[in-house]
Amino acid sequence: MRNANHAGQKARHFPLRIALLSTLTVAAITVISAVPAQASQLATEVADTSGGTETNLLLQNLLNGITFGLLLALASVGLSLIYATTGLSNFAHGEQVTFGAAAAFAAVTAGAPLLLAAVIAVAAGGASGWLQDTVLWSQLRKRRIAPMQQMIVSIGLALAAVNLLQIWMGAQRVRLSTSIEVRYEFGPVSIGPQTMISMAVCIVALGAVGFFLQRTRLGRATRAVSDNPALASATGISVNRVIRIVWIMSGSLAALGGVLLALYENTSDFSAGARILLLMFAAVTLGGLGHPFGALVGSLVVGVVAEVSTVFLPTPDLKYAIVMGMLILTLLVRPQGLLGRKERVG
Amino acid sequence: MDINDILQIIVSPTTAAFALAAIGLNFHYGLTGLLNMGQAGFMLIGMYGYAITVSQGGSMWLGILISFVGAILFALFLGWPTLRLRGDYLAIVTIAAAEMVRLIGRSQWLKEWTGGNTGLRGNQFKGPFENLSPFQPARIVEIGPFSFHTTIWWLMLVGWVAVAVAAGLFWRLNKSPWGRVLKGVREDEDAVRSLGKSVYSFKMQALIIGGVLGAAGGVIWAHGNAVQPDSMGRVTTFWIWTMLLLGGAATVLGPILGSVLFWAMFVFIKQLAPLVLPNLAPQQIEPLALAFVGIGLILLIVFRPQGILGDKREISLNV
Numbered sequence: 296m297r298n299a300n301h302a303g304q305k306a307r308h309f310p311l312r313i314a315l316l317s318t319l320t321v322a323a324i325t326v327i328s329a330v331p332a333q334a335s336q337l338a339t340e341v342a343d344t345s346g347g348t349e350t351n352l353l354l355q356n357l358l359n360g361i362t363f364g365l366l367l368a369l370a371s372v373g374l375s376l377i378y379a380t381t382g383l384s385n386f387a388h389g390e391q392v393t394f395g396a397a398a399a400f401a402a403v404t405a406g407a408p409l410l411l412a413a414v415i416a417v418a419a420g421g422a423s424g425w426l427q428d429t430v431l432w433s434q435l436r437k438r439r440i441a442p443m444q445q446m447i448v449s450i451g452l453a454l455a456a457v458n459l460l461q462i463w464m465g466a467q468r469v470r471l472s473t474s475i476e477v478r479y480e481f482g483p484v485s486i487g488p489q490t491m492i493s494m495a496v497c498i499v500a501l502g503a504v505g506f507f508l509q510r511t512r513l514g515r516a517t518r519a520v521s522d523n524p525a526l527a528s529a530t531g532i533s534v535n536r537v538i539r540i541v542w543i544m545s546g547s548l549a550a551l552g553g554v555l556l557a558l559y560e561n562t563s564d565f566s567a568g569a570r571i572l573l574l575m576f577a578a579v580t581l582g583g584l585g586h587p588f589g590a591l592v593g594s595l596v597v598g599v600v601a602e603v604s605t606v607f608l609p610t611p612d613l614k615y616a617i618v619m620g621m622l623i624l625t626l627l628v629r630p631q632g633l634l635g636r637k638e639r640v641g
Numbered sequence: 642m643d644i645n646d647i648l649q650i651i652v653s654p655t656t657a658a659f660a661l662a663a664i665g666l667n668f669h670y671g672l673t674g675l676l677n678m679g680q681a682g683f684m685l686i687g688m689y690g691y692a693i694t695v696s697q698g699g700s701m702w703l704g705i706l707i708s709f710v711g712a713i714l715f716a717l718f719l720g721w722p723t724l725r726l727r728g729d730y731l732a733i734v735t736i737a738a739a740e741m742v743r744l745i746g747r748s749q750w751l752k753e754w755t756g757g758n759t760g761l762r763g764n765q766f767k768g769p770f771e772n773l774s775p776f777q778p779a780r781i782v783e784i785g786p787f788s789f790h791t792t793i794w795w796l797m798l799v800g801w802v803a804v805a806v807a808a809g810l811f812w813r814l815n816k817s818p819w820g821r822v823l824k825g826v827r828e829d830e831d832a833v834r835s836l837g838k839s840v841y842s843f844k845m846q847a848l849i850i851g852g853v854l855g856a857a858g859g860v861i862w863a864h865g866n867a868v869q870p871d872s873m874g875r876v877t878t879f880w881i882w883t884m885l886l887l888g889g890a891a892t893v894l895g896p897i898l899g900s901v902l903f904w905a906m907f908v909f910i911k912q913l914a915p916l917v918l919p920n921l922a923p924q925q926i927e928p929l930a931l932a933f934v935g936i937g938l939i940l941l942i943v944f945r946p947q948g949i950l951g952d953k954r955e956i957s958l959n960v
Contacts, residue, residue, distance in 0.1 A: 454935030458928035627722035
């Protein structure tokens with residue numbers, strides 16, 4: 296009984312910790328993004344002097360793959376968390392990613408600096424996650440609508456959202472930043488400063504998610520809910536509140552992923568998230584459906600395979616087809632994914 | 642507002658093609674409970690199989706044969722790893738495989754056969770079918786409110802006959818012992834297994850039949866339009882799902898009613914939108930209509946999962 300009280304008191308600190316965590320993340324982003332602003336002038340010189348050197352194609356693609364994998368991980372970790380806690384394969388997650396880019400673009404257009412725009416996008420993404428869960432998903436859970444039915448609801452949501460985003464953003468491509476990328480050369484590979492910031496932000500944010508899941512009470516509660524919601528509920532964890540927080544996290548992480556993806560690809564449009572939706576599913580399934588760190592491992596594999604395969608493929612536009620093939624192959628030989636527990640899934 | 646446009650879309654080959662694909666999905670989902678999220682992939686396989694054969698000089702019948710064989714092989718390829726697994730695995734694999742077909746089709750790699758991302762033009766494969774048309778000479782014929790070219794009349798005739806045949810097939814198989822086993826699989830796999838039936842084999846048969854119907858729908862769609870890989874993406878599969886769930890899964894006429902209502906409402910919203918919202922730019926009208934499709938799908942699942950004709954007791958989505 297005393298333990299329960301203790302837990303109850305601790306429970307009041309949950310929002311505080313979340314706030315602290317978000318502040319830390321934002322602070323980290325600020326610090327990191329301040330550095331290359333000074334370095335960029337230097338970079339131009341470096342790039343000029345070493346413009347003649349050839350980069351190694353394989354290593355360069357490996358690096359691109361890791362970068363893309365990290366971005367994918369950031370975008371898909373929410374997908375994995377939602378699957379783990381609610382059993383829902385959320386087909387509208389791609390639109391969450393696009394929404395981040397769209398919100399940032401709207402903020403930039405209104406005159407906000409890029410960093411502020413990114414923060415606004417992350418906040419808007421979190422708000423959209425909260426709104427969705429309040430208005431839609433929690434109601435569906437209350438009505439005991441099966442996860443498969445919820446999946447079709449998410450398909451409907453994706454259809455509605457992608458078209459509303461198209462009405463909002465228009466059909467043309469948009470750019471978040473008009474600055475021209477310079478590239479640093481490190482031996483056989485080259486990388487732009489913007490990409491380096493993106494990678495750093497990804498690593499920090501993913502680290503924060505990992506810390507949250509492993510070290511905080513709420514994170515442990517999240518893992519307990521994903522393990523067995525009924526048992527978690529019986530031990531005094533408020534399952535619905537955990538799921539609400541997972542939705543908020545998922546929305547804001549996807550939005551951050553969307554912003555970084557728009558910067559990485561240097562362009563975005565209303566279907567940017569929809570294009571990577573299946574890559575996210577591939578990553579999450581490959582890593583182990585619902586496994587908290589599966590998304591990271593799976594994303595890195597997907598990113599590296601997609602980029603490195605362009606070296607060997609007859610035409611580079613087949614790179615996503617290779618990922619789809621890999622997904623099917625994974626389910627054939629190891630349906631539980633790389634990190635998933637072996638269980639009976641049939 | 643032009644009521645004729647709505648009437649024209651209701652009888653159009655596109656509606657027939659989607660009705661066929663939805664009947665195919667009804668075999669998967671309505672009868673067996675399989676979550677096939679790649680029906681557009683089956684359509685694409687069908688239209689590629691047909692159009693490539695014909696454009697490379699094969700006959701129409703060979704084209705149809707190859708298109709069906711392609712769909713059968715695709716079903717075997719999809720079902721083999723996943724039909725033993727939980728339902729959502731089939732959903733992810735089918736959607737991934739359909740996407741793979743589209744990506745390979747639109748790739749520059751096989752451009753010689755598939756035409757790359759622009760696909761195959763109608764004049765490369767429509768010839769043999771249009772030459773069979775009994776409606777000669779070729780001209781525009783008006784019957785009541787419908788005014789079409791004779792080749793479209795011919796296509797519509799074949800398309801709707803195919804829909805009727807498919808619906809008849811569903812009606813007959815649904816009542817047969819075979820259909821009852823499938824419904825048993827849908828309701829309780831283990832119970833069927835304990836009766837000594839091979840669940841895997843029955844699921845595979847349903848996947849193949851539905852897939853072949855999807856391929857047939859694809860061939861008819863290609864005749865009404867052209868082979869375009871990008872118009873057979875994920876979203877197209879979602880439309881087919883909306884049609885099936887709208888009309889009522891596990892019913893004979895549900896998919897047909899769903900397809901007719903879907904396209905009629907689509908055209909209706911497109912015509913209504915500029916009247917209600919005069920500020921809407923022309924290029925925003927279609928996305929708005931499609932957004933309504935999504936919202937409609939959500940409302941359908943939440944408030945009437947059995948659709949218009951369906952029976953709520955029969956269809957529970959607990960896969």
